[in-house]
Amino acid sequence: MNGDFVISQSDKRPMYFQIMEQIKQRIAVGDWTEGQTIPSIRQLAVDLQVSVITVKRAYLELEREGVIVTHQGKGSQVAANSDLGARMREQELEQHLEQAARIGTQLGLRSKDLERRLRATCERLAETKEEFA
C-alpha cells in the first residue's frame, strides 16, 4: 500500500516536505477526495519506511495549511475546501516569479526590464500557439 510514494534522498528537500507534496498531489489529481480518511501516521510511516516523527511533521504542516483535518481518535481526513489544484499552481507560479526576480537582481536588471522581458515571453508564447493552431 502507498508504494507509489517516493521519498528520495537525492531530493534536496527534507523528507517531511516530500511527503507533504505527494499527499497534495494525490488530493489535487483526485485520488484522495474530500472527507476521505487518509492512512494513520504510523501506518504511512511503516508503508514508506520512514520514521513516525517525520510523517507526524508532514501531517502537522498539512493541517496548518488546511489541507487535512485531524480529529482526536478518528484519524485524519482530507479537508473540505479544496481548490488545492489551483492553489498549488498558484504557489508554483509564485516560486518561479521569485526565482526570476532573484536572478534578475543578480544580473543587475531593474524591475522595469524584467516586466518587459516577461511581456515579450508572453507574446512569443502566444505567437507559437498561433503557428500551431
Add this chain to the structure above:
Amino acid sequence: MTDLAIDLQGVGKTYRYFALENIRLQVPAGTIMGLIGPNGAGKSTTIRILMGLIHQERGEVRVLGHRMPAEQVAAKWDIGFASEDMRLYDSLTLAWHMNFIASIYPKWDAAYAQLLLKRFGLHAEQKIKGLSHGQRVKAVLLLILARRPKLLVLDEPTTGLDPVARHEVLRELTDVMADEDRSILFSSHNTQDVEQISDRITFIDRGRIIDSMDKEAYMDRWRRLRLEIPAGIEVPALPGVIGIKRSGRLAVAIANEFAPDLANAYETSGARVHAVENMTLEEIFVANVEHSREEVNS
C-alpha cells in the same frame, strides 16, 4: 510520564585511553533511536553497558524498567540484541538455530520466522559456514525478530550489507514500528539509515553525548547559507552560526540554530544571501563533530 524503554543517567566508565563520561540517554517506548558517532566514539561501549555486558563505574542504567547490570537476566527476555561479533555455530544449520531459540523463548513466532526466511532469501537447511556476510547478518536478525522482543538493540545492523539487503533489513525494522509499544536503539555509521528511520538522534563523540533530540526538530535547526560578500566588507559573527568559510567574495556559513532572521542579518551587514539550504544528516554529522572538537581544543 512517558514510559522509557531505555534510561541512562550519568553513566561513565574509564579505560586507559578512553573514557565514557556522563552519558544521559533516554529512549521513549514506541520510538526508534539512532546512535551515531565516528569510530571509537563510544557507541558500542554504551550499547554494551546498557545490555549489561560490561559494567558502568558510575551512573544508573534502566532497560525496560530493569536495573542493569543487576537485573539483566530478567530484562533480556524482552530484548533482541545483535552486534557484529555475534557468533552462530558454523557447522549447524539455520533451522537448528531457529529450533534452539524457539525452545528458549516462548514468544517465538514460527509463522513470522518462515515469512522472514522468504523475505531475506535464506534457506533454513543451509549450514552457517556456507553463508555470506550479508546472509549471516540477516540470519541473526531473523533469530531476533521472530522472538518479537519489546526492545531491539542493534549495533551496526546494516554495515557491510548490499543495497538490497540493507533495504530488506530497514523494512523489517520499520515494520516493528507498527506496534506502538516496541522500541529500537541502533547504532550506525550510515547516516542515511538513521535519517530515514529514526525518531530521535543521539550524537556521540569522544565518549560524550554532543546532542540527543527529536530528529525533525534537530535537522530543522541546521542550514547552509551561500553568501556573496563584497570586497572590503567584514560580516560580523552572528549568533547561531558555528562557522563560515570564505574564499574571495563567495562564502558558506553553517548555522546550527537557524532562524529566518539570520538571512536578514547577513543582508543588513552588507552580504547577499544566494541560497539557504537544508543539510543532510551526513553533512550535519561532519560539521557537528568538527565544531565540537574545535570547542574542546580551544
